[in-house]
Amino acid sequence: MEMGILGLPQSGKSTLFEIMTGVKSGQSHSETVVRGQASVPDERFDKLVEIYKPQKVSPAKVPFVDVHAVGEHPWEAIRQNLSGTDGILHVVDGFSLPDVSLSLDAYRKLEDELVLSDLLIIEKKLERLTKMSKKAISPQETAQNDLLPKLQECLEAGKPLRTAGLTTAEILTMRSFSFWSIKPELVVVNVAEDNLSFANDFAKAAKISEPVMGICCKIEAELSSLEATEQKEFLSSMGISEPAFGRIIRAAFSLLGRMSYFTVGEDEVKAWVIPLETKAPKAAGAIHNDFERGFIKAEVMSYNDFIAHSGVTAQVKSAGRLRLEGKEYIVQDGDIINFRFNV
Numbered sequence: 001m002e003m004g005i006l007g008l009p010q011s012g013k014s015t016l017f018e019i020m021t022g023v024k025s026g027q028s029h030s031e032t033v034v035r036g037q038a039s040v041p042d043e044r045f046d047k048l049v050e051i052y053k054p055q056k057v058s059p060a061k062v063p064f065v066d067v068h069a070v071g072e073h074p075w076e077a078i079r080q081n082l083s084g085t086d087g088i089l090h091v092v093d094g095f096s097l098p099d100v101s102l103s104l105d106a107y108r109k110l111e112d113e114l115v116l117s118d119l120l121i122i123e124k125k126l127e128r129l130t131k132m133s134k135k136a137i138s139p140q141e142t143a144q145n146d147l148l149p150k151l152q153e154c155l156e157a158g159k160p161l162r163t164a165g166l167t168t169a170e171i172l173t174m175r176s177f178s179f180w181s182i183k184p185e186l187v188v189v190n191v192a193e194d195n196l197s198f199a200n201d202f203a204k205a206a207k208i209s210e211p212v213m214g215i216c217c218k219i220e221a222e223l224s225s226l227e228a229t230e231q232k233e234f235l236s237s238m239g240i241s242e243p244a245f246g247r248i249i250r251a252a253f254s255l256l257g258r259m260s261y262f263t264v265g266e267d268e269v270k271a272w273v274i275p276l277e278t279k280a281p282k283a284a285g286a287i288h289n290d291f292e293r294g295f296i297k298a299e300v301m302s303y304n305d306f307i308a309h310s311g312v313t314a315q316v317k318s319a320g321r322l323r324l325e326g327k328e329y330i331v332q333d334g335d336i337i338n339f340r341f342n343v
């Protein structure tokens with residue numbers, strides 16, 4: 001699971017990447033690609049840490065990739081380094097020229113590259129298929145072949161493939177193509193300090209189905225250099241409850257179809273990252289293969305039940321809210337779990 005940061009040069013990609021991950025990227029231009037992990041802010045997690053005061057604190061993380069695409073062929077560097085990512089965070093410059101139509105042009109310029117790139121992949125494939133004898137075409141290719149014209153039509157209309165209304169099964173069928181415009185996308189508008197509502201104006205004018213969020217990287221870069229208590233003061237002085245970068249990380253996390261369950265104790269409170277709709281044994285496997293292989297039961301309580309019973313497991317249990325779940329249980333976001341296993 002990885003989120004690629006995309007955007008025209010000088011839009012603020014590396015600045016945002018640094019704010020989210022704490023990994024310096026802007027200065028180290030000797031590296032083409034920089035990777036970093038962003039902690040996912042979660043009030044529930046913070047509350048559990050407050051209750052257990054553990055020695056080790058392990059929040060959920062989202063991996064981000066920043067590419068230094070400069071020089072003659074910036075698009076090539078992006079193509080090579082972001083093709084394997086599961087989602088795209090598209091950063092748009094909304095600060096240097098605060099004009100919605102110019103920002104939209106900048107956004108579309110790169111989106112058009114993605115759409116064109118996918119169109120070329122499809123045209124090549126269709127051409128190859130017409131040259132092949134019917135017998136040589138695999139069932140997988142036949143299934144793909146049936147879908148390609150529909151996708152081609154979508155792209156020719158200038159629309160990304162994620163808007164083509166494909167079913168999950170169809171998306172799976174097309175996975176080997178590594179299409180760009182099929183990846184889930186989050187649009188982040190980097191706004192000027194004195195024009196914070198610009199992202200809203202952008203979203204209204206863009207009329208796109210992708211989520212749009214605003215951030216002023218300049219302010220938040222200053223913010224992230226402060227101590228935690230100073231951060232809080234800084235935010236409340238501006239009447240903001242949470243920095244935008246935290247909301248962006250959370251949006252990226254859910255865009256990738258991920259959720260977390262918790263394991264708790266005095267040694268460690270940890271948020272484990274799993275895909276939505278994961279069954280208990282697979283979820284246990286996130287901790288260790290042995291937990292999955294030797295899965296017996298999952299002792300589960302919901303976060304809300306735990307808090308409603310003063311954060312005391314014994315009270316949850318005596319209220320009959322501590323459940324013993326089996327192999328078919330689908331883990332829910334915020335479950336607090338203790339796995340029983342045997343290997």
Ligand SMILES: Nc1nc2c(ncn2[C@@H]2O[C@H](COP(=O)(O)OP(=O)(O)O)[C@@H](O)[C@H]2O)c(=O)[nH]1
Nearest residue numbers: 009010011012013014015026095191216217218
């Ligand atoms: N005024 C202003 N400048 C910014 C903002 N965000 C980034 N910059 C500046 O724009 C330049 C490009 O930023 P960078 O993050 O390296 O962009 P990248 O090329 O997309 O990675 C740097 O000089 C930043 O200091 C912002 O919100 N406001």
Ligand SMILES: [Mg+2]
Nearest residue numbers: 013014067068
């Ligand atoms: Mg950069």
